[in-house]
Amino acid sequence: MNFRLLAxxxxxxxxxxxxxxxxxxxxxxxxxxxxxxxAFAVQGSAYGKLLARLSETTIDRVxxxxxxxxVPHYMSGIEHEEDHSSPKKAGQPAPAAATKASLEKPRTPxxxxxxxxxxxxxxxxxxxxxxxxxxxxxxxxxxxxxxxLLRSFKLDPTHYGAYDSYHLFLTTHDFGGNPMANxxxxxxxQFAMAAAYxxxxxxxxxxxxxxxxxxxxxxxxxxxxxxxxxxPIEIVKEYREKIGYCLAKFxxxxxxxxxxxxxxxxxxxxxxEIAERSLFSKRTFQQFDAMIARAEPSSSPADPNGAVxxxxxxxxxx
Numbered sequence: 001m002n003f004r005l006l007a008x009x010x011x012x013x014x015x016x017x018x019x020x021x022x023x024x025x026x027x028x029x030x031x032x033x034x035x036x037x038x039a040f041a042v043q044g045s046a047y048g049k050l051l052a053r054l055s056e057t058t059i060d061r062v063x064x065x066x067x068x069x070x071v072p073h074y075m076s077g078i079e080h081e082e083d084h085s086s087p088k089k090a091g092q093p094a095p096a097a098a099t100k101a102s103l104e105k106p107r108t109p110x111x112x113x114x115x116x117x118x119x120x121x122x123x124x125x126x127x128x129x130x131x132x133x134x135x136x137x138x139x140x141x142x143x144x145x146x147x148x149l150l151r152s153f154k155l156d157p158t159h160y161g162a163y164d165s166y167h168l169f170l171t172t173h174d175f176g177g178n179p180m181a182n183x184x185x186x187x188x189x190q191f192a193m194a195a196a197y198x199x200x201x202x203x204x205x206x207x208x209x210x211x212x213x214x215x216x217x218x219x220x221x222x223x224x225x226x227x228x229x230x231x232p233i234e235i236v237k238e239y240r241e242k243i244g245y246c247l248a249k250f251x252x253x254x255x256x257x258x259x260x261x262x263x264x265x266x267x268x269x270x271x272x273e274i275a276e277r278s279l280f281s282k283r284t285f286q287q288f289d290a291m292i293a294r295a296e297p298s299s300s301p302a303d304p305n306g307a308v309x310x311x312x313x314x315x316x317x318x
Contacts, residue, residue, distance in 0.1 A: 038154075042155065043154050043155055044155075044156065044157070044195070048154075048155035048156055049155065049156040049158075049159065051152075051155050051156075052152045052153075052155040052156035052159045052161075052162045053156075053159065053161070055148065055151070055152040055155070055162075056152070056161050056162075056165075058148065059145065059148050059149060059152065059165065060072060062141070062144065062145055062148065063145060067138070067141060067142070067145070069127055069132065069133065071121070071122050071126055145169065146166075146169060146170075149162075149165055149166040149169055150166060152165075152166070153166045153188065153192075157191055157192045157195040157196075157208075158192065158195050158196050158199060158202075158204070158205030158208050158209075159205075159208065160204065160207060160208045160211060160277065163188065163189075163192045163208050163211070163212060164208075164211055166188055167185055167188055167189060167212075167215055170182070170184055170185040170188070171185050171215075171219075182219065185215070185219065186216065186219065188212075189212040189213075189215050189216050190212075190216070192208055192209065192212040193209045193212045193213060193242075193246075196208055196209035196212075196246070197209065199253070200253065201253065201256075201257065201262060202253070202257070202262075203250050203251075203253040203254035203257055203263075203274070204274055206246050206247070206249045206250035206253060207246075207250055207274065207277050207278060207281055209246040210243050210246040210247050210250070210281045210285070211281065213239055213242045213243040213246060214239075214243060214281075214284060216239065217235070217236075217239035217243070220235055220239075221235060230295070231291070233292065233295045233296070236288055236291050236292055236295070237292065239288070240285075240288035240289070240292065243281075243285055243288070244285065244288075247278075247281060247282060247285060250278065
């Protein structure tokens with residue numbers, strides 16, 4: 001027997017057996033070996049953060065084409081109301097004749113060429129079926145979108161767009177509102193806050209944490225608001241402390257970024273985006289002080305007519 005001829009098949013077979021054994025061990029709950037499902041450690045890395053931002057366009061495109069069944073205007077450069085290239089349905093009246101204004105302003109050859117390319121993009125992605133998606137097909141689209149949102153969130157849980165889009169999908173889309181989706185939304189918000197707490201150089205994740213804290217507050221307050229009941233003051237104070245801490249850390253990290261020059265390395269558009277989100281978060285946060293002030297009675301005595309009586313004891317001053 002020639003062992004040289006058997007050596008290669010045996011080695012190949014042995015390698016396949018070891019590979020299968022390793023794969024089974026990684027997916028067997030009874031073994032202590034666990035796979036992180038973070039190939040090449042891209043999740044949370046600089047590359048992961050870049051991929052999370054780039055995936056926003058893909059998710060938006062799938063949402064428009066799959067759910068709303070319209071061509072996104074950023075793909076064609078034409079607003080939805082200006083798009084007249086959709087196929088005409090049976091019984092649909094013919095379009096109105098061209099107006100005098102359109103005849104007075106003919107398109108230039110360059111404009112006609114640009115519109116030709118725009119129409120090709122619309123024709124490439126536009127649905128020719130006059131019937132809408134079936135419920136099963138729409139459910140498949142929802143599932144694909146949720147997988148993309150979850151993948152984008154795992155790449156960068158501190159990115160506001162990746163987090164908030166996934167949270168809104170879980171809590172507002174047609175399959176949301178159930179206990180399983182709400183529980184997932186709570187886990188996502190808590191994970192986003194935990195990831196932001198580790199950030200010491202970029203101020204933007206702290207705004208994401210503040211938004212996650214606000215979403216958690218709204219979810220905890222929802223049972224009371226639905227019943228027109230007063231939200232317990234303990235819940236209000238708890239989230240005022242959490243969200244206030246995130247906003248304070250944002251100011252602190254932003255000042256550090258301005259001092260060391262990292263803030264100037266950001267584009268003007270991103271600086272404006274962060275500034276607008278910061279202003280919105282801080283204005284929203286002000287409601288907690290107003291709610292606490294309304295809930296807690298004043299420490300100063302009042303007369304029967306409603307006028308506040310000043311206390312003579314100076315120790316009562318705040």
